[in-house]
Amino acid sequence: MNSLIEDVSPIAVDVYRSRRERVLAQLRAQGGGLAVLSTAPEVMRNRDTDYPFRHDSYFYYLTGFSEPEATLVLNASARDGEPASILFCREKNVERETWEGFRYGPEAAAEAFGFDAAFAIGALDDHMPRLLADQPALFYALGTSAELDAKVRGWIDAVRAQSRSGVRAPTRAQHLLPIIDEMRMVKDAHEIAIMRRAASISAEAHRGAMHACRPGMREYELEAELLYTFRRHGAQAPAYGSIVATGANACVLHYPAGNATMRDGDLVLIDAACELDGYASDITRTFPASGRFTPAQRELYDIVLAAQSAAIDATRAGVSFDALHQAALEVLSQGLLDTGILDKAKFGGVENVIAERAYARFYMHRTGHWLGMDVHDAGEYREADGPRDEQGARPWRTLVAGNVLTIEPGLYVRAAEDVPERYWNTGIRIEDDALVTPGGCELLTREVPVAADEIEALMRESISH
Known part of the structure; x- marks a missing residue:
């Protein structure tokens, strides 16, 4: 296994997995639903130079994953055998790694960070309508990003387009961050x-x-x-x-x-x-x-x-x-x-x-x-x-x-x-x-x-x- 993967200690992985389980338990207590949380975007400094990337704190708190272009999905309505914690991240790319450094890729990230499943970030828009179908609620960072709000509207529209097949879109949207705020206030x-x-x-x-x-x-x-x-x-x-x-x-x-x-x-x-x-x-x-x-x-x-x-x-x-x-x-x-x-x-x-x-x-x-x-x-x-x-x-x-x-x-x-x-x-x-x-x-x-x-x-x- 790549040495960079081994740098993630089992103790830390257990910490992040436990935090995700706590969020899932709170979502289940509120009737279930799907939670979506993305890391921070990369920001251009000038011309073709970016500012040093810094992960989103909420995302990192639940994942320990520090690469850009990543999204966490938590499915509190998952049935037995279905993944409850899913990471979407960048694919392995040898050419880009030559320029930018190591990437986990979905398979290694799922193993190293304890996710139930992981997929390429480019597949997020394809997966979200399926994951949102028949969910009672969607939890996300409401109103914090115009880009995210637009994505959510697109995903919901894609689910509603299946209404004639008996598929229902979530009827409730709720702010996810206050749930995590309460967890973050007491340090472990x-x-x-x-x-x-x-x-x-x-x-x-x-x-x-x-x-x-x-x-x-x-x-x-x-x-x-x-x-x-x-x-x-x-x-x-x-x-x-x-x-x-x-x-x-x-x-x-x-x-x-x-x-x-x-x-x-x-x-x-x-x-x-x-x-x-x-x-x-x-x-x-x-x-x-x-x-x-x-x-x-x-x-x-x-x-x-x-x-x-x-x-x-x-x-x-x-x-x-x-x-x-x-x-x-x-x-x-x-x-x-x-x-x-x-x-x-x-x-x-x-x-x-x-x-x-x-x-x-x-x-x-x-x-x-x-x-x-x-x-x-x-x-x-x-x-x-x-x-x-x-x-x-x-x-x-x-x-x-x-x-x-x-x-x-x-x-x-x-x-x-x-x-x-x-x-x-x-x-x-x-x-x-x-x-x-x-x-x-x-x-x-x-x-x-x-x-x-x-x-x-x-x-x-x-x-x-």
């Missing part, structure tokens, strides 16, 4: 192991960037250090566009690494992490380009770190997703008052700062988001039902063991007449990845220092060498 042991490794690689990259940083360097030079470490340790790509921001640039939340020069006295904010085997990590650290915080920088940094500590303490199974955000808000709001960035005489106390959202000028994002196959991972943040608040919003979701989320408070203080000048153009964010446990949370990304003293010590060590 296979996922957690990959995410721990991704977090470790990303932490090493951040340590390397701190070691390398010197006044006079440009932002893109530190980005290069990060990307080098990601790939050197086997990560396939960055999980998102790396943010490397010096000075005032750190007040731009999604600032892409540019060519600004790091100056003595600047803070450097790095929000960057790798993707490993389909799973993202997500780390932010803020540190002084020269290796030492100024008193004003240290003051704000310690406020953000205290806010993160409060949010971490609030994170555990059984509490609201909003609890960590509210814990961080209280600390940040008090810090804004204590530093004089917000006027105590005007706002009085923390309660008024929060009620009037006065903090939002300096802290305009939430304290965390789901993390997994996507850096902003699948899953709702609010319950499907329950009593609504005064604004009509549903209750926040309750955390459960196995959720993975980020904890990332920050402060972004631009130059302004009503703000003490010593804080001008200071952007600070501290972000770690947390696995929710019954009694708290496990931080996956603390192999990179977070305390100001530890950051300064690491940078002094690099300078001395």
